[in-house]
Structure formats: C-alpha cells, structure tokens
Amino acid sequence: MKTRQCVSCGAREGMRHFEGRGETLSVKGMERRVDDLSGWECQQCGEVEWDDDTDSAERYCDAGDELVIAARQMIGAEMKRIRRKLHLTQKETVQLLSGGGHNAFSRYERGETLPPKSLMLLMRLLDRYPYLLTDTKTLSEGADLRGFKHTIHKEHETLTVS
C-alpha cells in the first residue's frame, strides 16, 4: 500500500493512494458521476489530492461546475415559471418581494445568480398558494417605510421603593 504524509493534517503515512475510483457529485438533487479517478486520500482528515499526471482533478472540477450551473439554470427556470403564473413582470417581482436592482430578477432567471433563499421560498409559497399574492401586495405596501412618521410618547414613570 502506497502511503505518504498528509499535506493537510500532517498525519504520518496518513494518505493512501487510490485509483479507478468513481464518485457521484450531487447539487440540489442533480447528480453527476465521475469515473476512473486517482489520487491520495487521508485516512485521518479525509483530505483528497488528485494525481497530477492524470486528468482526475480537471474532470472532477468540471463535473462540479457543470452541476452548479445546471442547478442555477433549473432554479432560474422555476423562478420564471412562477413569475409568469403570477402575471408579474421582473420589475414588479423585485419591487414586491425582494427589493434591490431592477435587473436582479432577470439575472436569477438567466441562471447567472442564485436568488436569495428567502426569495426562493416566497416564490415557491406563491406558486403553491397563488391567492396570497393579493395579501402580499397589501403587506408590501405597508412595509414601505420611506414615508414613515413616528410620534414619541413620553411617559413619566415613578419608581416607588418600599
């Protein structure tokens, strides 16, 4: 068994060589399998180092990148479907639900950026309960505090020590 010191945790003979390994990467329920990987893995801390003289690192990273892009596009398509179902423009959606720049939603739909989790949840809730859109609009107006006025009530309190 080929072993060597771990580059990460320093464990002596911690790393063991492997080859012909298949790994399945998973992002948001989507999977990619990468076969015939070779490198070193630490038995102590789990650190993995791919063999330099193979394309293991490249194929592993590519598969991961592909998955992340595919996941963003899948969510983008979902956001677009829900927005259209609700008969909202991208601009209206941003104004109503998330705030931020008016191009933000277009970036989410194109899969360039992952929407914030809270926005994703709101969209999915409205997908499931579209009738809540009316309430959402009412609440959203109430939440606009730019015209907020406040009155300070001064109350005189007397502390009594007995």
Ligand SMILES: [Zn+2]
């Ligand atoms: Zn280690």
